[in-house]
Amino acid sequence: MKMPSPSFLLAALLLMTASATVSAQTAxxxxxxxxxxxxxxxVAPLRDRWNSAPPDQRQRMLNHGQRWQAMTPEQRDQARKGMRRFDGMSPQQREQARALFGKMRGMTPEQxxxxxxxxxSMTQDQRQQWVRDNPPPPRNRD
Structure with a gap:
């Protein structure tokens, strides 16, 4: 069973909150x-997801929540923007983004x-070749 993405859960929460706001016509x-x-x-969707998750996935969810709580409001805003941007990418763009992120992780700012x-300055073909030569690292779901 595929679990909903964090951005989907956030959107669902926001929609439920927005519908309550519209019906009440107040803040x-x-x-x-x-x-x-x-x-x-x-809370029910998160509770259901938690209860159906294996222990290692529950630990990842807990780690993500703790990291989120430790972020500043500006860092949270950046994370939301990044999630929206990644969600809007094609599968090819996502693969490129993962490959670039994986490669840049070990580089100096100058590199x-x-x-x-x-x-x-690369063409689309050159980018595809670069990704083949520098594949994204295996996905670590932590």
Whole structure:
């Protein structure tokens, strides 16, 4: 069973909150002011995902939540923008992004800047060849 992406869950939560706002025509209340039924409706998808996940996936979910809580508001905003951008990419663009990210991870800032410059001047065929020569690392789901 394929689990929904974090961005899908965030979007679902935002849509539920927005629909409650539209029906009330006022600002949404604080969490503590929500009736238990609304709180449960917002948490239910995450609870179901948690309960159906194997222990290693639950640990990843917990680690992700802890990292999210440790982020500044600016870092969270950057993460959201990155998720939206990645969600809008084609499968080929995603593969390229993973390959570039994997390669740049071990580079100095100067080396990353040089690769970005080279990447910008490459043709589509050259980019595909570069990805074949520098495949994305195996996906670590932590």
């Amino acid at each position: 949404p209340p604080a969490w503590e002011q929500l009736p238990p039924a609304q709180r449960d409706a917002l 990353r800047a040089e690769l970005r410059t080279r990447w910008g």
